[in-house]
Amino acid sequence: MxxxxxxxxxxxxxxxxxxxxxxxxxxxxxxxxxxxxxxxxxxxxxxxxxxxxxxxxxxxxxxxxxxxxxxxxxxxxxxxxxxxxxxxxxxxxxxxxxxxxxxxxxxxxxxxxxxxxxxxxxxxxxxxxxxxxxxxxxxxxxxxxxxxxxxxxxxxxxxxxxxxxxxxxxxxxxxxxxxxxEYAAAPPGGLPWGVALTAVGVAIEAYTGRSTEGPGGTPGGVLAGWTLTAVGLAMAGPGIVHVCGRVLQSLRPGAMRLLAGRALMDDARRIGRPLGVVCAVVSALIAASALAGERPEPFGPLTALGATLVVACTVATLLTSAVEARQARTATRAGLLELGASAALLQATAMLRAVVLLAVLAPLTWAVAELAALPLRR
Structure with a gap:
């Protein structure tokens, strides 16, 4: 009640x-x-x-x-x-x-x-x-x-x-x-295990794709491989975001790089896992679109509904986690403004964080998609 x-x-x-x-x-x-x-x-x-x-x-x-x-x-x-x-x-x-x-x-x-x-x-x-x-x-x-x-x-x-x-x-x-x-006290774990699970997932997709005739491979094997890939990317996501923040504020950083790197390190656990899941979903969509022309029959309406739910929920989860991270930084943002930091500097810092994450995760997503789709092509 x-x-x-x-x-x-x-x-x-x-x-x-x-x-x-x-x-x-x-x-x-x-x-x-x-x-x-x-x-x-x-x-x-x-x-x-x-x-x-x-x-x-x-x-x-x-x-x-x-x-x-x-x-x-x-x-x-x-x-x-x-x-x-x-x-x-x-x-x-x-x-x-x-x-x-x-x-x-x-x-x-x-x-x-x-x-x-x-x-x-x-x-x-x-x-x-x-x-x-x-x-x-x-x-x-x-x-x-x-x-x-x-x-x-x-x-x-x-x-x-x-x-x-x-x-x-x-x-x-x-x-x-x-x-x-507090997140910044220690780097998040799981990066080595996430990389290992992602590699195993791609290998399972490759094995099941070669073990049957016709494009697409064994559906159960493809699902198991994609699941391991998604779990691996979700586990590796916080570590990847943390490493991005550490690299961004290295080599004598200025105020903007220092703030952006510190924010990425603080938010690694909040946004890392949703980012990893989004990468897994986008890589699956890229692989599915590459193989769509090789299927003998088109995808049905229920498959389209399931794919729409997965994409919409993962994107909404990422946006919601970003809102949570922004709420957690409210006091820090107010303190910086009181110390004389300009709003333009804080906006540029947020833009820099987004650009860095996109520059790192976009090639990773494309590479996973290509590795997953390559064995399934005939």
């Missing part, structure tokens, strides 16, 4: 972000229900339903990542001084953030169910009644338990991920931290 009241009283931009989470959840729920309808319509030896369900994991993961990013930037669920006295400490606020995420995702799942039933012809009185009855197996009953399980997947996973991401952390003396620790 408290989560609903906070949602009603939130800023319009916060409500818009929650609405976007609900929309993404609706898209994933619709994909899962379409997979269930495909499974109950009959056996499909050439295209098993389990394989289609596996392809829904990418939109699901992207939606959960976006929901966590929105929960992190929600001002209503941030710990504040004085709230602990009324029982809303860091632990309770993290639970509140998880509940808010579950409410948004559950709203999207409900919309997905209504839209799915409408296209099947189970609901009438609206346009497009039953237009996809044959595609969605309107003549076959759907198991109620499977429908509930699939629709509860996004709210449960999203709420759990938000609770884990926003859980209060402790120092060695046992004191609770309201937010993440």
């Amino acid at each position: 408290l989560a609903l009241r906070l949602s009603r009283g939130s800023h319009p931009l916060v409500l818009l972000r929650r609405l976007l989470v609900a929309t993404a959840s609706a898209g994933v729920g619709f994909l899962l229900l379409c997979t269930l309808a495909y499974a109950v319509s009959g056996p499909h030896p050439s295209d098993p339903a389990l394989q289609r369900l596996a392809w829904c994991l990418a939109p699901l993961a992207a939606t959960v990542q976006f929901a966590v990013a929105v929960a992190r930037t929600d001002p209503a669920t941030r710990p504040r001084q004085g709230l602990s006295a009324v029982g809303l400490g860091p632990v309770r606020m993290s639970a509140l953030a998880a509940a808010s995420t579950a409410v948004s995702c559950a709203l999207g799942s409900t919309v997905a169910l209504l839209f799915f039933m409408h296209l099947r012809g189970d609901l009438s009185g609206m346009p497009f009644d039953g237009d996809a009855a044959e595609l969605l197996a309107a003549g076959e009953p759907l198991p109620l338990g499977a429908v509930v399980l699939l629709l509860a997947l996004v709210p449960v996973v999203g709420a759990g991920a938000a609770a884990v991401a926003l859980r209060p952390r402790r120092r060695r003396d046992g004191e609770l931290l309201d937010d993440e620790p």
Whole structure:
């Protein structure tokens, strides 16, 4: 109930972000229900339903990542001084953030169910009644338990991920931290492991692409390879951003390079992982577009919907993480302005950070895409 009241009283931009989470959840729920309808319509030896369900994991993961990013930037669920006295400490606020995420995702799942039933012809009185009855197996009953399980997947996973991401952390003396620790104290780890996982993912794609005839390789192998590549780039992202910041402020830097490099080092963990995931998605799109002309049949509408969800959620996650990083630098920005720094200098610093990241990550994304697509070309 408290989560609903906070949602009603939130800023319009916060409500818009929650609405976007609900929309993404609706898209994933619709994909899962379409997979269930495909499974109950009959056996499909050439295209098993389990394989289609596996392809829904990418939109699901992207939606959960976006929901966590929105929960992190929600001002209503941030710990504040004085709230602990009324029982809303860091632990309770993290639970509140998880509940808010579950409410948004559950709203999207409900919309997905209504839209799915409408296209099947189970609901009438609206346009497009039953237009996809044959595609969605309107003549076959759907198991109620499977429908509930699939629709509860996004709210449960999203709420759990938000609770884990926003859980209060402790120092060695046992004191609770309201937010993440200072980032600039130590460089983020994971860069060597991320590079290794990316290489393994590309190798799996190459192996599965050569092991079967026809363009595209084994779909399961391609999905597994791309998943490892995405996880590897997400792990390597914070380290790459941190290294960029360190290099940028080396060799007798001026004020602009020093500020830009320090900001990249401070924001490495906030924006590094979303940047890595965006690189993985863009590299997959480049590889898919290069192989589109070699496919015997075009991609279907559900594949297009899943790809749209992945791209939209990853880009929205990156933008939301950038907003979080900007909010974290509010006090630093105000202090610099009080010390006499000009607004033009701070804007040029932000532009320099964006240019450096683009100059480093764009060639990396293109190289991963080319390595992934090369073995699949015939």
